Amino acid sequence: MDEENKILLQNEFDGIYTLTLNRPRAHNALSYDLLLEISNALNTIKKNKRIKVLIIDANGPSFCSGHDLKEINSKNDKESYEKLFSLCSSVMLSIIKLDIPVIASVHSTATAAGCQLVATCDLAIASDKARFATPGVNIGLFCSTPMVALSRNISKKHSMEMLLTGDLIDALTAKEYGLINRVVPFRDLNDTVLEIAKKILKKSSKTIATGKKAFYEQLELGVSEAYKFTSEIMTNNMTEYNAQEGVDAFLQKRSPVWKD
Numbered sequence: 001m002d003e004e005n006k007i008l009l010q011n012e013f014d015g016i017y018t019l020t021l022n023r024p025r026a027h028n029a030l031s032y033d034l035l036l037e038i039s040n041a042l043n044t045i046k047k048n049k050r051i052k053v054l055i056i057d058a059n060g061p062s063f064c065s066g067h068d069l070k071e072i073n074s075k076n077d078k079e080s081y082e083k084l085f086s087l088c089s090s091v092m093l094s095i096i097k098l099d100i101p102v103i104a105s106v107h108s109t110a111t112a113a114g115c116q117l118v119a120t121c122d123l124a125i126a127s128d129k130a131r132f133a134t135p136g137v138n139i140g141l142f143c144s145t146p147m148v149a150l151s152r153n154i155s156k157k158h159s160m161e162m163l164l165t166g167d168l169i170d171a172l173t174a175k176e177y178g179l180i181n182r183v184v185p186f187r188d189l190n191d192t193v194l195e196i197a198k199k200i201l202k203k204s205s206k207t208i209a210t211g212k213k214a215f216y217e218q219l220e221l222g223v224s225e226a227y228k229f230t231s232e233i234m235t236n237n238m239t240e241y242n243a244q245e246g247v248d249a250f251l252q253k254r255s256p257v258w259k260d
Contacts, residue, residue: 002113008037009059015052016197017045024060029068030113035087042094049122052205053100053197056121057105057190063130066112066146069139088113089145092120099209105193106130107186109168112143119149120177122212125193126171127186132179135166152219154178204258205244 136143251258
């Protein structure tokens with residue numbers, strides 16, 4: 001199949017893997033088939049120890065418009081809906097559980113489950129042309145699953161405003177809310193994302209895997225339990241080679257040599 005007909009493009013180069021949503025005419029709507037391809041790709045990436053960073057970007061006028069409403073409207077049974085939304089939730093959880101950092105490169109509009117995808121990624125860099133919304137309320141379908149990721153990134157008041165109004169917010173507002181990390185000129189987006197990815201490549205991948213897993217686990221705990229849990233993580237981390245090598249390298253003013 002040529003690239004034009006593929007709904008998900010995949011590329012690996014120098015430790016960086018890129019998944020590109022490629023349904024431009026459908027504004028990269030997350031059809032069941034596209035979600036399944038993303039899920040399969042994530043399972044493959046998880047097993048590939050050469051990959052240190054994952055970038056998710058998109059082709060076409062939109063980053064991602066959310067679920068495919070034409071597909072949803074063609075179904076009329078609870079089983080099909082459960083299958084679709086369960087797969088989408090599974091994809092989001094797989095991104096969180098992936099050992100490597102995942103960066104969303106958002107060139108344009110991300111709405112509903114597309115906004116959920118942005119919120120789920122560990123980092124999100126957006127162009128100044130990007131817009132974000134959870135507009136399900138406008139069509140009688142409240143963005144309940146996107147709400148999970150959204151409310152874990154931004155405040156309750158901001159989350160509820162987006163969910164209740166369905167209004168688009170611009171990239172600067174999304175940064176102010178905490179939904180994205182940076183806003184850059186459209187022409188600089190790819191270079192900025194690659195710069196961040198290459199910076200991460202220089203770190204110990206074992207250390208990053210430990211830290212990412214601990215980050216999401218401690219979020220589910222109370223403060224006392226979180227400190228107890230992360231103290232144990234720090235203790236175990238410090239006994240490993242890479243931490244000892246990193247400290248020695250810092251004190252000796254040299255670059256560390258990781259064992260990953």
